[in-house]
Amino acid sequence: MAQRWVVVVLMLTCGCALSRAGSLHMPPDQDEALVWPAPPERPRIRFVQELTGPDDLGWRAGFWHGVVGWLAGSSSQERFVRPTGVAAAEGMLWVADPGAQSLWMFGRQRRRARRIQRAGTTLLVSPVAVAIGPHRSAFLVDSSLAVVIAYDAAGRMRHTIAAPGFLRPSGVAYDLSRDRLYVADSGAHVIWVLTGQGEARGALGRRGAEPGEFNFPTHLALDPSGGLSVTDALGFRIQRFTPAGAFAGQFGRHGDASGDLASPKGLAVDGDGRVYVVDAL
Template sequence: MHWRSKFKIFVTGLAAVLLVSCAGTATTAARFPTRTRVWPNEPEGTDEPRIAFVQDLRGPRDVGRNPSAFRAFANWITGDTGENLNLRKPFAVALDEAGNLCLTDTDDKLVCYADFTHKQWRRYAKVGKVRFASPVAVARRNGIFYVADSELGKIFAFGDDGKPLFEIAAPLQRPVGLAIDGGSLYVVDSQAHGVFVFGLDGKFQFQFGRRGDGPGEFNFPTCIAVNGRGQLIVTDTMNSRVQVFDLRGNFVSQFGSNGDTSGHFARPKGVAADSAGRIYVVDAIFDNFQIFNPEGQLLLNVGQSGAGPGGFALPNGIAISADNRIFVADAFNHRVQIFKYIGQP
């Protein structure tokens, strides 16, 4: 349609739009469609479904942030669909105390914050005057964002306004994973083959790990999580295993090995634990996530290569809310997939 025709429609419809907008704009809640997929797909005997697909999250509209009637009409006139704010390559995900979602986009080189409480979507491309180069991990506590940039070799801390609070550089080389417990920030460094621990004020506390394949040693680790037992769970990626430590870095246990069948790993990346202590491990090669009990025994695997519900294309980060909603960064499908644990506790 020619722009002049659109303009005529705009003028004639403007009054009606203003009347609607003056009456108040209804904001729809985030989309949570009827369950379209469950796992296991075909339960046998008493094996009931445990995981249900809930929704995709691709951008502002999926947190309930819809434009006003006037803005929607103006966007139609200009042809602006709002898709320029959508995710391009989501990489890491994390949840804050309120259950709101932090994520990084390594293609757009920014950090996004999906505030489900206030239906807001915020984006941060820089801290102060420093632009992100490769934001690969994020955490948030007490209103402060902590972002690991692997290319810059730093952790950046900043507030909601995007103003820098402090940064952590040396002794870090290539920080790639973050987790917070209590007053400590745990940082996985893939190039140093270890974990560095700092206070939430950025002050160094201690470190553990070195390169190797023995207990407590790493070969390019990537992600870290804290479970309800007060234990650290680290994906030891190139050793194709998961290692568990106490909060002081003392080795507790390990599980997994290289292989192409369920219970094995090809490229373990994101890791998280739910309210019952079950451990979820994303595998970027398998295009799925596997669920283990706290002792490391396989319970279920979810997903496969694809683009539909439960289909993945290079998944990476994972985070789990207090009510067992599961958020998985699905990088090349340009979305975060949300699932729900629906089985028995």
């Protein structure tokens, strides 16, 4: 039986989310929703829905995207293949899908979905991570091309960033207030710091096991103050840095007990500074 890959849409209880019909709405009453932690504790996460592709929202693909698909003989029901990265803000949802070699874009304003497979004339190869940029834009990391690609809110490529030091970029985060673009490079074992236009501003870390060093960093997340959290995948820990780049702490160790990490991957930080880690094992 074919595998069915989904993006599970969760939300913090203080925010809004995409509804099944594709419009923004406030969450349902607590007793009607799947939340964590369960009552009587105050819920912090609410399940909204799962997505396997544009059809789950009842949205249509853009006109020219549909024409190209028809000419190519592709199915009208497009699905995610192996989604690995997701970012959402201001009515936009972006999904990086290296299995489909695509970046999926969902826009609430026009209730349209788009599958992006190119950066200019270059086909995407391994789009693994995505972050929200200014004006509802997105920064996409393609690890095989060793490049960061900036797309605008209409899905048009704005520019590419191919820093000389990139080996195998794997994660991305953008701090709008400081115009800081952070790129995790699992090949170089560093976090590159750039502007949104790609101007170099330095790097964090080097290969090693000491605080502030990395062993295959993969995922990034920013907290409300601009502090950076990093999944140090083969260090089996999460490391945290101040907005100025100073080491601010770490947690986790290799193991399968409570608080241990066996295969840490995805990372998020909520409005209260709580860190959420996806452990694949």
